[in-house]
Amino acid sequence: MATVTDRPTTARSLNITGLVAGSLFGGLLAGGLLHEYDTIHNTLVLEDLYVFFVMGSAIAIAAPLLWFLERRRTNTLMTGLLTLSRSKPERHHVVGGVLFGVGWALAGTCPAPALVMLSSGAWLALVAIAGIFLGLYIREVQTRVPLSPGDREQHNRPVVADFGK
Amino acid sequence: MFDLLPAQLPWWVVGPGLGLLVAGLFLVNNQPLGASGAYVQTSGLIRRRPDTAVWRVWYFAGMFLGGLVVTQVLRDNAGGDVRSGYDALTGTFSMPVVVIIIFVGATLLGYGAAVAGGCTSGHGLCGISQRSPASLTMTATFVTTAVVVSLTMRAVFGGAL
Numbered sequence: 001m002a003t004v005t006d007r008p009t010t011a012r013s014l015n016i017t018g019l020v021a022g023s024l025f026g027g028l029l030a031g032g033l034l035h036e037y038d039t040i041h042n043t044l045v046l047e048d049l050y051v052f053f054v055m056g057s058a059i060a061i062a063a064p065l066l067w068f069l070e071r072r073r074t075n076t077l078m079t080g081l082l083t084l085s086r087s088k089p090e091r092h093h094v095v096g097g098v099l100f101g102v103g104w105a106l107a108g109t110c111p112a113p114a115l116v117m118l119s120s121g122a123w124l125a126l127v128a129i130a131g132i133f134l135g136l137y138i139r140e141v142q143t144r145v146p147l148s149p150g151d152r153e154q155h156n157r158p159v160v161a162d163f164g165k
Numbered sequence: 166m167f168d169l170l171p172a173q174l175p176w177w178v179v180g181p182g183l184g185l186l187v188a189g190l191f192l193v194n195n196q197p198l199g200a201s202g203a204y205v206q207t208s209g210l211i212r213r214r215p216d217t218a219v220w221r222v223w224y225f226a227g228m229f230l231g232g233l234v235v236t237q238v239l240r241d242n243a244g245g246d247v248r249s250g251y252d253a254l255t256g257t258f259s260m261p262v263v264v265i266i267i268f269v270g271a272t273l274l275g276y277g278a279a280v281a282g283g284c285t286s287g288h289g290l291c292g293i294s295q296r297s298p299a300s301l302t303m304t305a306t307f308v309t310t311a312v313v314v315s316l317t318m319r320a321v322f323g324g325a326l
Contacts, residue, residue, distance in 0.1 A: 022227020061184025096281025101310025106270025135275020
C-alpha cells in the first residue's frame with residue numbers, strides 16, 4: 001500500500017487533489033452565501049434554518065455513501081482500502097465544542113467560510129482568519145504536541161488527534 | 166463578473182454537493198475534508214515545520230480560490246450585491262467593537278477546534294458522516310452553544326441582530 005508522500009508523483013497528485021477538493025468546497029460555500037455573517041446568524045437565531053439544512057443534507061448524502069463504500073471494501077484511488085474512523089466522545093470534545101460554539105456565534109463564520117469571505121472581498125475576513133490562526137497556535141504552544149500531519153497514521157493521538165478531520 | 170449564479174443557491178443544491186464532495190475525497194485518498202487541519206498545516210508551512218502535510222496547504226489555497234471564482238467571476242457583483250461579510254454586526258456596533266467581537270470569536274474558533282480536534286467540516290460533516298460518536302457529540306455541543314449565545318446576543322443588543 002502506497003503511503004501518501006513516498007514518491008514525487010504521488011505527492012503531486014495529492015496536492016492537485018487538495019487544490020481541486022478545496023476549490024469545490026470553497027465554491028459550494030460561496031454558492032450558499034455561507035461566508036456571510038447574516039446567513040450563519042439567521043440560522044443560529046433559528047429564523048432561517050438554511051445552514052442546518054445544508055449540513056443535514058450533506059450528511060444525509062455522505063453517510064450512506066461512506067457506509068456503502070466501506071461495507072463493500074472499496075479501494076481508494078490513492079491510498080488503499082477505504083477505512084472510516086470512529087472515536088468515543090471524550091471531555092475535550094465537549095469543552096472544545098462549547099468554545100467553538102461561542103466562537104461560531106460571535107465571529108459568525110468558521111475556518112472554511114472565513115477564507116471564502118476573504119475572496120468575496122470582505123476585509124473583516126482578515127480579522128477572522130488571523131484569530132483562527134492565533135487560537136490554533138495558542139493551543140499548539142499550550143500542549144507542546146508537534147503538529148499532526150493530519151494524515152491517517154496520526155489519527156488516534158489525543159487532543160490534536162482528529163485534526164485531519 | 167458574469168451573472169451565472171443566483172444570489173444564494175438553495176440548500177438542496179449546496180448540501181448534497183458537499184455530501185458528494187466528502188464521499189468523493191474519501192474515494193480518492195481516504196481523507197476527511199477538514200478545514201481547521203488545513204489551517205494547522207498552512208501555519209506549519211509558514212513556520213517551516215518539517216512535518217507539514219503540504220497537500221492540505223493546497224487544500225487551504227483551493228478554498229480561497231473556489232470562493233474567488235464563485236464570488237468574483239460567476240456571480241455578478243455590479244448590482245450592489247457585494248457585502249461586508251458582517252452586515253448585521255456592522256449595523257449594530259461601531260467598527261472597533263465589531264473588530265474585537267470577530268477577533269475574540271475567531272480566536273475561540275481556532276482554540277476550540279484545536280481542543281476538539283476538528284471544526285464544522287471535520288467533525289460536523291466528515292465525522293458524523295463516518296458515524297463517529299465523538300464528532301456527533303462535538304457538533305451537537307457547538308450547535309447548541311452557538312444557538313444559545315446568538316439568541317442571548319439578540320435579546321441583549323437587539324439592533325440588526
